[in-house]
Structure formats: structure tokens, C-alpha cells
Amino acid sequence: MTGEDSFISALRAMAGHPAARGLADDCAVLELGGEALVLTHDMMLAGVHYLPTQDPADVAWKLVATNLSDLAAKGAEPVGVLLGYQLAGSDDRFITGLREVLDHYAVPLLGGDTVGGSGPQALGLTAIGRATHRPVPSRSGARPGDxxxxxxxxxxxxxxxxxxxxxxxxxxxxxxxxxxxxxxxxxxxxxxxxxxxxxxxxxxxxxxxxxxxxxxxxxxxxxxxxxxxxxxxxxxxxxxxxxxxxxxxxxxxxxxxxxxxxxxxxxxxxxxxxxxxxxxxxxxxxxxxxxxx
Amino acid sequence: MTGEDSFISALRAMAGHPAARGLADDCAVLELGGEALVLTHDMMLAGVHYLPTQDPADVAWKLVATNLSDLAAKGAEPVGVLLGYQLAGSDDRFITGLREVLDHYAVPLLGGDTVGGSGPQALGLTAIGRATHRPVPSRSGARPGDxxxxxxxxxxxxxxxxxxxxxxxxxxxxxxxxxxxxxxxxxxxxxxxxxxxxxxxxxxxxxxxxxxxxxxxxxxxxxxxxxxxxxxxxxxxxxxxxxxxxxxxxxxxxxxxxxxxxxxxxxxxxxxxxxxxxxxxxxxxxxxxxxxx
Incomplete structure (x- = not known):
């Protein structure tokens, strides 16, 4: 097992809540107040998930789009995002791309956190959606003959x-x-x-x-x-x-x-x-x- | 204005949704399905928000506790967390502390993302809560004579x-x-x-x-x-x-x-x-x- 595999196994062992879906799905699905809330969080690191030389506007687009793609897999409608942002030298272009992607998908920015730091840039995004259909699709329902x-x-x-x-x-x-x-x-x-x-x-x-x-x-x-x-x-x-x-x-x-x-x-x-x-x-x-x- | 101040001003300009509370509060407060959902996300970077030599179990505790503190400021009851985790050398101790803090506050781990990377460790946590009282407290209601x-x-x-x-x-x-x-x-x-x-x-x-x-x-x-x-x-x-x-x-x-x-x-x-x-x-x-x- 790699370090990542064993870490995820340990997380899985503590994710017994049904909303966590055993950490084996694209999103958490939380029943709350008559709605099924669909929640996902992805991180992106400079040099790992994107080229450090890439246009930050494209990085912003991708950060949001990949999380919205997780919502898409649940048939969920996005209701908002929270951004975790480590300041870099080119924050204006990031803002431009963030505005473009949020406008394009009509998704509001709800909150988040901005931090300073000297290492490679780290970004995080949490997307929140509401399911449009129950049961909410999962990876686990495929049946022979489908x-x-x-x-x-x-x-x-x-x-x-x-x-x-x-x-x-x-x-x-x-x-x-x-x-x-x-x-x-x-x-x-x-x-x-x-x-x-x-x-x-x-x-x-x-x-x-x-x-x-x-x-x-x-x-x-x-x-x-x-x-x-x-x-x-x-x-x-x-x-x-x-x-x-x-x-x-x-x-x-x-x-x-x-x-x-x-x-x-x-x-x-x-x-x-x-x-x-x-x-x-x-x-x-x-x-x-x-x-x- | 510092880089952080101008970045946050730019974010604020695109956070017009009432749930975002102008990014001037501890949390976003989103009305959904008859509940007021309380959402917060904080990042922590090694060397900035914690000592690189600190016990990762304490880092995990603090990461969760600081986000739960934001929920406390809204009178919210935690319903779950999503973790963004960059692998480091000492992931077992992080797991131990994460289990301790989630058990202590009876908060389920719902999901998140694990990434590899070589720079200083970056962590993110999103906490989701439900408000126990309306209107949900804000920073903006203090009145002369209080x-x-x-x-x-x-x-x-x-x-x-x-x-x-x-x-x-x-x-x-x-x-x-x-x-x-x-x-x-x-x-x-x-x-x-x-x-x-x-x-x-x-x-x-x-x-x-x-x-x-x-x-x-x-x-x-x-x-x-x-x-x-x-x-x-x-x-x-x-x-x-x-x-x-x-x-x-x-x-x-x-x-x-x-x-x-x-x-x-x-x-x-x-x-x-x-x-x-x-x-x-x-x-x-x-x-x-x-x-x-």
C-alpha cells in the first residue's frame, strides 16, 4: 500500500456516517431539512495538479470545474462554493478566471479562507449542491445486464x-x-x-x-x-x-x-x-x- | 492595501449572494430546505499556521477545532466536515488527532481529498453545521447601549x-x-x-x-x-x-x-x-x- 492508500484506509475507518458513502463516491450526500445536500472538496497544488507557469485564470476555472463535475455525477444543482486560497504573485488573473467560471455556471461564492505562505501554491475548493433526484446516484448500483x-x-x-x-x-x-x-x-x-x-x-x-x-x-x-x-x-x-x-x-x-x-x-x-x-x-x-x- | 487585502476585496465584489454575508462574517449562512446551513472553510500551512515540528495529532485537533469555533459563533450544531490533506511523513499521528477531535465533538467525517506534494504541508477543512436559532447571529447586530x-x-x-x-x-x-x-x-x-x-x-x-x-x-x-x-x-x-x-x-x-x-x-x-x-x-x-x- 502506498502512503496515500493507507491514509485513505484509515480515514475510511472513521467515516462510518451514511452521508460519507464510505469515502468511495464522488461526493458526500447529507440528508438535511428535506433536501439531499451534495458536498465535495478537492485540493490542487502547483507543480502537482497544474503547471506553475499556467495562467492562474485557467487554474481557477479548473479548480471550480472539477468540483462541479463531482456534483454533476450526483445529478446535483450547485448552490455555492467555498474557496481556500494561498496567495501567489498573480492573484488578479486568478480572480478573473474565478469570476468567469462562477458566472458561467451561475454559482455563488459563499466564503472561504485566504492565507499567505512561501511554498508552492495550495488551493482548495468545496462545492455544495442539492440533489435534484432521489435516490441520489452512486457508483454502486450497476447491475448485470446494464x-x-x-x-x-x-x-x-x-x-x-x-x-x-x-x-x-x-x-x-x-x-x-x-x-x-x-x-x-x-x-x-x-x-x-x-x-x-x-x-x-x-x-x-x-x-x-x-x-x-x-x-x-x-x-x-x-x-x-x-x-x-x-x-x-x-x-x-x-x-x-x-x-x-x-x-x-x-x-x-x-x-x-x-x-x-x-x-x-x-x-x-x-x-x-x-x-x-x-x-x-x-x-x-x-x-x-x-x-x- | 496588502496583497491579501486587495484579493479579499476582489472576492467580496463577487460574493453578492446573501448567504455569503459579504465575506465579513465567520461563516456563510445558506437557507436550504427549511434549514439554515452554516458553512466555513479554513486552510492551515506548515510553517505559517503551525510549527513544522509540532505533533500532527495536535495539528489535526486545531484544524478541526478552529472551524468548529466558527460554527460556535453562529450558534450552529456541527453536522460534518470535509478534509483536504496533503500527505506528509507523519500521517498516522494526524489520523490519531483527527479521530480524537471528531470523537470528542461527535462530528462525522463526510469526505474530502488527499493529495501528494513535496512543498510545505497544506491542509484545509470545511465544516458544515445547522443553525439552532433564527436569525443566525452575525457580527453586525451590536447596538449602542448593549x-x-x-x-x-x-x-x-x-x-x-x-x-x-x-x-x-x-x-x-x-x-x-x-x-x-x-x-x-x-x-x-x-x-x-x-x-x-x-x-x-x-x-x-x-x-x-x-x-x-x-x-x-x-x-x-x-x-x-x-x-x-x-x-x-x-x-x-x-x-x-x-x-x-x-x-x-x-x-x-x-x-x-x-x-x-x-x-x-x-x-x-x-x-x-x-x-x-x-x-x-x-x-x-x-x-x-x-x-x-
């Missing part, structure tokens, strides 16, 4: 980061991900399981199969790409695309633009197959945060 | 940090602050204004006078001390004691153990007097986060 679906395409963020590193302009998919909030709300009443794809399609699909106790069998050729077809293998393992991965009973038509990319099978629990090959034990199945960007 | 009150005493954290630096054992008041949750709940129906004292009694009293648009006149000798009387001036400017500062109409008896330390006067808005001397413009009135510990 079809596996994906919104959009993968590989765009991979190409985008390469463009950014090369100083080319076509890096938007990496710099400014678009959380699938409207799709999540439309899907919530129909899906058996749902999550967002942040760490790579294959790794996240394996997580969904583990949470649901099923085998997921995916068809590589069915996955839409935002990159050259020759890079399909990489694109399936790359993160940062923030699409929604979900399962629907076979008879239920998909209510949003999406692609069927496989099936839930009645095999061993927590296994992933791609074109018939079991990838469950493959190292480097997806991107871990430590390795990004 | 009496100013303080729970407990100040100076204990100052002595505690000195003990910690000297390797003595009597450092508990600095290492393990006790948020006044029960007092906050008992006070909420009665106070005209309330806040917690995190950055120093005088600085926080000035903030309350600004938010309320009044003059606060404090009597130094009336402030209970947890340190030698010779250090009164320092103790009034030191932070980290996490007592509650509040105002009550003169005719209302204080429902908790507290000390009357002054009066709200009908003077100029946003001014602070101590023993008749106007301190409003005094530099270094309290501890700013950048200077701690």
Missing part, C-alpha cells in the same frame, strides 16, 4: 496538455474542462450508477465495477475520441476529461447525447475487461493525481 | 505556544483549543452580535465594531486572563484563544459563564476604545495569520 455509457469523448485533455506544453493555442480542453451538469441532472432519474471520469476512463470504470461488485466489459472501439485514433490506448488511460460514465438498464434509452461503450456482466466483483482482456491488475491503468500534469 | 461580553479568558494560547517552543508540557491551550459550541448554542437566541476570537481580542472587537457600525469601548481590567497580569497588553492582542465575543442588550442576563468587558457606544462607526483611548488606527492590533505561529 449497458455502460459515456457522455462526450476522451483524449481531449491529453492533446490539450501537449498543446499547452508546446505553447500552442488548442489547449482549451485541458485548461477549461466543462462539467456535465445538465447531463447529470437529466440522467439522475434513470441511471443505475454514475461517476465522473477524472483519473482516466479505464481506472474510473474499474472503480465503478468495484463499488458495484460487478464486472464491466468495455469495447475500446466504441469509445469516442477527441484525439487521433492511433492514440486510443493512451486516451483510455488519460484523465481530466470530466465526462460522465454511467450505467442504464438495457431497455432504457439514454436521455442525453452519449455513447454505449460496454456492458455490465455477471462476472467476478470488481473486474474490468477491455475487448475481452481482463485489465483489473494492470499497473498504470489511469492517471493518479501525483503524476499530474 | 454590553460587550467574553466567554473564558485570553492569553492562554500565548503562554501555550511559549511552552511548546520551550519544550514544556503546559502547552495545551495552544495545541488543543476548545471551541465554545455549547455556549454558542445557548447564546444564539439572546445576542445582538457574536463572533469567535481567533486573531486577538482587540482586532476582532474592532472587526465587530466595523460590521455593526458602532464604537466598542472595552475595559482592559475586566478581561479575564489565562496568563500573568503583567502580560495583559500582549494577551489582548494575541490570537488563538477561540473564545466567543458577543453583545447583549443591557437588561439581558448572560445565559452562560461570561465576563462583561465593555459597552457598545453611540460613537463613530467602526471604532475601538480601550480604557478611553481610541485604538482604531493602532498598527499590530492583533495577530494576522501570516505572522503565526
Amino acid at each position: 449497458r455502460v455509457w459515456l457522455t462526450g469523448a476522451v483524449g481531449g485533455a491529453m492533446i490539450g496538455l501537449e498543446a499547452l506544453r508546446a505553447g500552442r493555442g488548442d489547449s482549451l480542453r485541458y485548461r477549461r474542462p466543462r462539467p456535465r451538469l445538465a447531463d447529470g441532472i437529466a440522467l439522475a432519474p434513470h441511471v443505475t450508477a454514475m461517476m465522473d471520469v477524472s483519473d482516466g476512463l479505464l481506472l474510473d470504470a474499474l472503480r465503478l465495477s468495484r463499488a458495484s461488485g460487478v464486472t464491466l466489459a468495455l469495447d475500446a472501439a466504441a469509445v469516442p475520441l477527441d484525439c487521433p485514433a492511433a492514440r486510443r490506448d493512451e486516451a483510455l488511460r488519460w484523465g481530466d476529461d470530466y465526462e460522465l460514465l454511467f450505467t442504464l438498464p438495457a431497455a432504457v434509452p439514454c436521455p442525453v447525447a452519449g455513447s454505449p461503450i460496454g456492458w455490465v456482466q455477471d462476472g467476478a466483483a470488481g473486474r474490468l475487461r477491455l475487448d475481452g482482456v481482463d485489465l483489473t491488475a494492470e499497473p498504470g491503468l489511469g492517471f493518479h493525481h501525483q503524476q499530474k500534469p | 454590553r460587550v461580553w467574553l466567554t473564558g479568558a485570553v492569553g492562554g494560547a500565548m503562554i501555550g505556544l511559549e511552552a511548546l517552543r520551550a519544550g514544556r508540557g503546559d502547552s495545551l491551550r495552544y495545541r488543543r483549543p476548545r471551541p465554545r459550541l455549547a455556549d454558542g448554542i445557548a447564546l444564539a437566541p439572546h445576542v445582538t452580535a457574536m463572533m469567535d476570537v481567533s486573531d486577538g481580542l482587540l482586532l476582532d472587537a474592532l472587526r465587530l465594531s466595523r460590521a455593526s457600525g458602532v464604537t466598542l469601548a472595552l475595559d482592559a481590567a475586566a478581561v479575564p486572563l489565562d496568563c500573568p497580569a503583567a502580560r495583559r497588553d500582549e494577551a489582548l492582542r494575541w490570537g488563538d484563544d477561540y473564545e466567543l465575543l458577543f453583545t447583549l442588550p443591557a437588561a439581558v442576563p448572560c445565559p452562560v459563564a461570561g465576563s462583561p468587558i465593555g459597552w457598545v457606544q453611540d460613537g463613530a462607526a467602526g471604532r475601538l476604545r480601550l480604557d478611553g483611548v481610541d485604538l482604531t488606527a493602532e498598527p499590530g492590533l492583533g495577530f494576522h495569520h501570516q505572522q503565526k505561529p
Whole structure:
């Protein structure tokens, strides 16, 4: 076990409240006053989650967008965010990007904390949402016979980061991900399981199969790409695309633009197959945060 | 204006939602589903907010306790926390302290994020509470003629940090602050204004006078001390004691153990007097986060 794995195991052991969902979901879901409150918190560190040379306006956008993507996976409507901000030299550009992303998604800034410090910049964001449908979708409801679906395409963020590193302009998919909030709300009443794809399609699909106790069998050729077809293998393992991965009973038509990319099978629990090959034990199945960007 | 001041001004300009309370309060207060949700987020950086050599169990306690203190200032009951954690070498001790503080206050861990990184450790905590009384207390309701009150005493954290630096054992008041949750709940129906004292009694009293648009006149000798009387001036400017500062109409008896330390006067808005001397413009009135510990 890595240090992160053992730390998370220890946290999990103390997260017995049902709202915590065993720390195995995209968000906490807290019943309060007749609403289901959906809560998520992500941190980003300079040099780990973003390039220290990146435009802080893009960093602000991504910080908010990745948390809203977690809400999207619950079919939740955002109600506000709290920001944790370590001052750096270029705070004006951060403000610009923060204003852009909050305006774009009509999400209010509710509060937070600003700190000074001399190390690499650390950022945190808490997003608060309200569920639009009960039960609130989780990763754990996929059933044998369900079809596996994906919104959009993968590989765009991979190409985008390469463009950014090369100083080319076509890096938007990496710099400014678009959380699938409207799709999540439309899907919530129909899906058996749902999550967002942040760490790579294959790794996240394996997580969904583990949470649901099923085998997921995916068809590589069915996955839409935002990159050259020759890079399909990489694109399936790359993160940062923030699409929604979900399962629907076979008879239920998909209510949003999406692609069927496989099936839930009645095999061993927590296994992933791609074109018939079991990838469950493959190292480097997806991107871990430590390795990004 | 410092970088932090101008950054916060820019944030304030985009925090127009009433739940944000103009970013001038201890917490956001969000009406949702018939409940008033109370939300706060604080960051702590190694070397800025705690000594890198401190026991991580104490750091975990303080991270949670300072956020619960913000909830106490709203008379809120904690419903859960989200943790943002940058892995360090000593994660087991952090887990121990986290378990202790969450058990002590019966607060569930609901979720969060764990990241790897090589710089000084960054931590974030979001605390979620529900208000026990409406209207939810703010800093802005103090009225001329109200009496100013303080729970407990100040100076204990100052002595505690000195003990910690000297390797003595009597450092508990600095290492393990006790948020006044029960007092906050008992006070909420009665106070005209309330806040917690995190950055120093005088600085926080000035903030309350600004938010309320009044003059606060404090009597130094009336402030209970947890340190030698010779250090009164320092103790009034030191932070980290996490007592509650509040105002009550003169005719209302204080429902908790507290000390009357002054009066709200009908003077100029946003001014602070101590023993008749106007301190409003005094530099270094309290501890700013950048200077701690």
C-alpha cells in the first residue's frame, strides 16, 4: 500500500456516517431539512495538479470545474462554493478566471479562507449542491445486464496538455474542462450508477465495477475520441476529461447525447475487461493525481 | 492595501449572494430546505499556521477545532466536515488527532481529498453545521447601549505556544483549543452580535465594531486572563484563544459563564476604545495569520 492508500484506509475507518458513502463516491450526500445536500472538496497544488507557469485564470476555472463535475455525477444543482486560497504573485488573473467560471455556471461564492505562505501554491475548493433526484446516484448500483455509457469523448485533455506544453493555442480542453451538469441532472432519474471520469476512463470504470461488485466489459472501439485514433490506448488511460460514465438498464434509452461503450456482466466483483482482456491488475491503468500534469 | 487585502476585496465584489454575508462574517449562512446551513472553510500551512515540528495529532485537533469555533459563533450544531490533506511523513499521528477531535465533538467525517506534494504541508477543512436559532447571529447586530461580553479568558494560547517552543508540557491551550459550541448554542437566541476570537481580542472587537457600525469601548481590567497580569497588553492582542465575543442588550442576563468587558457606544462607526483611548488606527492590533505561529 502506498502512503496515500493507507491514509485513505484509515480515514475510511472513521467515516462510518451514511452521508460519507464510505469515502468511495464522488461526493458526500447529507440528508438535511428535506433536501439531499451534495458536498465535495478537492485540493490542487502547483507543480502537482497544474503547471506553475499556467495562467492562474485557467487554474481557477479548473479548480471550480472539477468540483462541479463531482456534483454533476450526483445529478446535483450547485448552490455555492467555498474557496481556500494561498496567495501567489498573480492573484488578479486568478480572480478573473474565478469570476468567469462562477458566472458561467451561475454559482455563488459563499466564503472561504485566504492565507499567505512561501511554498508552492495550495488551493482548495468545496462545492455544495442539492440533489435534484432521489435516490441520489452512486457508483454502486450497476447491475448485470446494464449497458455502460459515456457522455462526450476522451483524449481531449491529453492533446490539450501537449498543446499547452508546446505553447500552442488548442489547449482549451485541458485548461477549461466543462462539467456535465445538465447531463447529470437529466440522467439522475434513470441511471443505475454514475461517476465522473477524472483519473482516466479505464481506472474510473474499474472503480465503478468495484463499488458495484460487478464486472464491466468495455469495447475500446466504441469509445469516442477527441484525439487521433492511433492514440486510443493512451486516451483510455488519460484523465481530466470530466465526462460522465454511467450505467442504464438495457431497455432504457439514454436521455442525453452519449455513447454505449460496454456492458455490465455477471462476472467476478470488481473486474474490468477491455475487448475481452481482463485489465483489473494492470499497473498504470489511469492517471493518479501525483503524476499530474 | 496588502496583497491579501486587495484579493479579499476582489472576492467580496463577487460574493453578492446573501448567504455569503459579504465575506465579513465567520461563516456563510445558506437557507436550504427549511434549514439554515452554516458553512466555513479554513486552510492551515506548515510553517505559517503551525510549527513544522509540532505533533500532527495536535495539528489535526486545531484544524478541526478552529472551524468548529466558527460554527460556535453562529450558534450552529456541527453536522460534518470535509478534509483536504496533503500527505506528509507523519500521517498516522494526524489520523490519531483527527479521530480524537471528531470523537470528542461527535462530528462525522463526510469526505474530502488527499493529495501528494513535496512543498510545505497544506491542509484545509470545511465544516458544515445547522443553525439552532433564527436569525443566525452575525457580527453586525451590536447596538449602542448593549454590553460587550467574553466567554473564558485570553492569553492562554500565548503562554501555550511559549511552552511548546520551550519544550514544556503546559502547552495545551495552544495545541488543543476548545471551541465554545455549547455556549454558542445557548447564546444564539439572546445576542445582538457574536463572533469567535481567533486573531486577538482587540482586532476582532474592532472587526465587530466595523460590521455593526458602532464604537466598542472595552475595559482592559475586566478581561479575564489565562496568563500573568503583567502580560495583559500582549494577551489582548494575541490570537488563538477561540473564545466567543458577543453583545447583549443591557437588561439581558448572560445565559452562560461570561465576563462583561465593555459597552457598545453611540460613537463613530467602526471604532475601538480601550480604557478611553481610541485604538482604531493602532498598527499590530492583533495577530494576522501570516505572522503565526
